[in-house]
Each structure stands twice: as structure tokens, then as C-alpha cells.
Amino acid sequence: MKLKKLLNKNIMVASLTTAVLLSAVAPGAVSYGAAGAANTPLQFQIGSKKATDYRGEYTLAVAPYILNGVTMVPVRALAEGLQASIHLDSATKKITLAKDGLTVTVTLNSDAVIGTYIKNVKLPAKVTAVKGTTFVPAKSVAQLLGAATLWNAKEKKITLQAGESAQLFQFNFDQGEDGWKGDFADLPVDYDPAIYELKYARELLPTTANKTNFGLKLNGMNRSDDLFMYVTKKLEGLKPNTTYEASLSFKLYTDQSGGMMGVGGAPGEAVSIKAGFVSKEPAKSQVNEGGHLYYKVNVDKGNQSTEGADMKIVGNMVQPNSDLTGFQPVAMEYSAVLKTNEKGELYVIIGSDSGYEGLTTLYLDNMNVKLLPKQ
Numbered sequence: 001m002k003l004k005k006l007l008n009k010n011i012m013v014a015s016l017t018t019a020v021l022l023s024a025v026a027p028g029a030v031s032y033g034a035a036g037a038a039n040t041p042l043q044f045q046i047g048s049k050k051a052t053d054y055r056g057e058y059t060l061a062v063a064p065y066i067l068n069g070v071t072m073v074p075v076r077a078l079a080e081g082l083q084a085s086i087h088l089d090s091a092t093k094k095i096t097l098a099k100d101g102l103t104v105t106v107t108l109n110s111d112a113v114i115g116t117y118i119k120n121v122k123l124p125a126k127v128t129a130v131k132g133t134t135f136v137p138a139k140s141v142a143q144l145l146g147a148a149t150l151w152n153a154k155e156k157k158i159t160l161q162a163g164e165s166a167q168l169f170q171f172n173f174d175q176g177e178d179g180w181k182g183d184f185a186d187l188p189v190d191y192d193p194a195i196y197e198l199k200y201a202r203e204l205l206p207t208t209a210n211k212t213n214f215g216l217k218l219n220g221m222n223r224s225d226d227l228f229m230y231v232t233k234k235l236e237g238l239k240p241n242t243t244y245e246a247s248l249s250f251k252l253y254t255d256q257s258g259g260m261m262g263v264g265g266a267p268g269e270a271v272s273i274k275a276g277f278v279s280k281e282p283a284k285s286q287v288n289e290g291g292h293l294y295y296k297v298n299v300d301k302g303n304q305s306t307e308g309a310d311m312k313i314v315g316n317m318v319q320p321n322s323d324l325t326g327f328q329p330v331a332m333e334y335s336a337v338l339k340t341n342e343k344g345e346l347y348v349i350i351g352s353d354s355g356y357e358g359l360t361t362l363y364l365d366n367m368n369v370k371l372l373p374k375q
Helices: 018-023 075-082 138-144
Strands: 030-032 042-045 050-053 056-059 065-067 070-074 085-089 094-099 102-107 112-115 128-130 133-137 148-152 157-161 167-171 181-185 199-204 214-221 227-235 243-254 271-278 284-289 292-297 312-316 328-339 346-354 359-373
Touching (some): 042 075, 070 138, 075 133, 102 138, 112 138, 138 157, 148 167, 181 199, 181 284, 227 359, 271 328, 312 328
Antiparallel strands (some): 030 085, 050 056, 065 070, 128 133, 167 359, 199 214, 227 346, 243 328, 271 346, 284 292
16 A cells, blocks of 8 residues: 655654664664754765765765665655654664654555544555665655655656655656546446547656656547546544644646637637545446436536536636647646545545547656645
8 A cells, every 4th residue: 555645744764773783782772863953955876876865965875776666765864854753662673753743654564554534444565775875765754744745757866855844745747646636537337449439548748758657647539428537545544533734836738729619619718627635535436317327426626617516617618828729738726625534535536527528648756745734
């Protein structure tokens, strides 16, 4: 199970070499800590022993690496660079990281993790020893502790930045789908796949000379006077039954010019882009309408150009410069206030609600969610 982003307050990450972990013989546990310093980003580069933090550039014993799409970094460097405290239990090989009221516990040679508000979840890779240095999944551990992460695919660099008082979730899909799911609704249950051309996938963004930046693709032909294509993601590790101020920003890539004609409406203006946050998992089910079965989503999204209680219109499929051909990015934003469920979960959903009876293709990238407990 992929780890989601958790509460914040400041990056706290931890470290310790395997040699220390295995050689600690004193009864009880060993603790390490760092004095406070400036909230400066920490940066690693895959395959390089050079790292930077508030002290400047320094040399690592072992270089960071990627394991099955997961960026692995030395925990000692994380702790020293991000001012984290560490509690080591040499008997159980557990390392507990703590800072500003948040804790996370990981175990050598295990993918198990326990956090302030989560348990019974797994890291995307095991905590591993390489040449005497302990490595952890950088993004998962950092996000669990409220840190923002930024991946530069071209330079193969990961930057970790302490958060503010809000939890930040960031997704750019260059290393995977990050737990997002895609689906389709508002179409007959017995639809013909050959003519609907439905597709959800993680693919390279269709921009000039792009070989490294990925996004989530939705593709579908509206054959039923209506088609809703959407992606959704569960955000967990939040405080249960708590009201949050939620904000979302993302980029939509579209190739549709404005002012065009089409059956049912224009291919740009008649396709509404909607976004929302809900406390239950968005899912489609079969609904009888006029003696015919249709797939409908269990979220109040409204219909086409009409908004619903759960989803609001944030734009449409018109590209910013109709004089240019090809896909262009459009920045979109949404905000809401809502309460988490009893498990401390929220779901974000983004979709296109089409009145245009034709083919719509879009890509989504650079999704950022900010959640701030409401005072």
C-alpha cells in the first residue's frame, strides 16, 4: 500500500548507519539529536555522493539510488540535514523519528511503518543497508512527516523541504502513478468499448522534445450525450473527524482551440473540468434510468456545465493560445472546507464532464494539495 502524505509542521527524517544499529549493545536504546537551524532544503542526486543542506555541500558515504522506481537516501544525511531527533532500539532494529509532535517508526529490512496517525501500512520499499549505510524511501518518509518533496527527472535530483503548518501532497507522476486511479461514468453499462475509446494511463506528456515528464491521461469518445472521465486519490494520515481547509492546484494539458463547432457543443467550451474533495471513496455503480442501466459516480458532480455539491467547475478544455497547435498546459485551482471521515481520510477527484459528443483527450500533471486544520 502506497504511503500518503501526512500532517506537517517541519521535516523530520532520521538516520543511522547499519553498523551503529547492529553494534549498539547498551541496554534500552540509543538516541541522537540535532540542534535547531535554518529551514533550508535538503537535496540529493541519484548516483552522486554530493548532497547539500543548511551547512552547504558535503560528501555522503554511499550515493542515493533508485529501487523499482523508489528514491532511496541515507537516513543519517536526512537527520543531520533536516534537524531530526532519532531514537534507536538496537534490540528490535527500530528507528523512531520525532519532531514537533510527529513521530514515525521504521525497521531495518522491513517495509512496515508506524506514524502519528497511521499504522498497518507499508513503505514502497524496505529500509535497507548498503555498504554499512541505512537507506529509506525518501518521498514516503518525508511526506509522512509533513515535508514537501520535489523530483527533478532531468537531473535526477530530489529536494526535501520542511512544511509549514499545513500538510502538503505533491504529485508529478515522473516515477509512478502515486496511488491515483482513473475511471469513467455517465455511459451505458452495455457500452461498446470499440467506439467509446476509453483509456486511462500514465504517459509522457505530449509536448515538444519531452522524454522525462509524465502525466495522467484520460481519453474517451462521448457516444451517449454525456461522459464523465475522472481521476481520484485517497489522502490519509489526517486527523479523524476534523475540518480542514483544502486547496488543490494542477495543470491540465489540452489541444482544443476555442470557438470551434461540435455536436452537442464545442470541443473546448462544452467540456467542463471539475474538481472536488469528498470524505468517501469516489466509485461508479449501475443506476437504472428510464429502463436502461448506466454507470454513475457516487459523487454529486452536477452535470456537464452545472456544478454539484461535491465538485465545482474550475475551467474547460480550451487551450490558452488557439493560434498554436498541439497540447498546451492550463493552470487550474480549487479550494473547499470539509471534514475527514472517522479514519482520517479525504479523497480528491478531478474530472471532465462532457456535453461535446466527440473525442476528448487530456493530461493531468503537477497536482498539489494543501490541507490546513481549521481553527
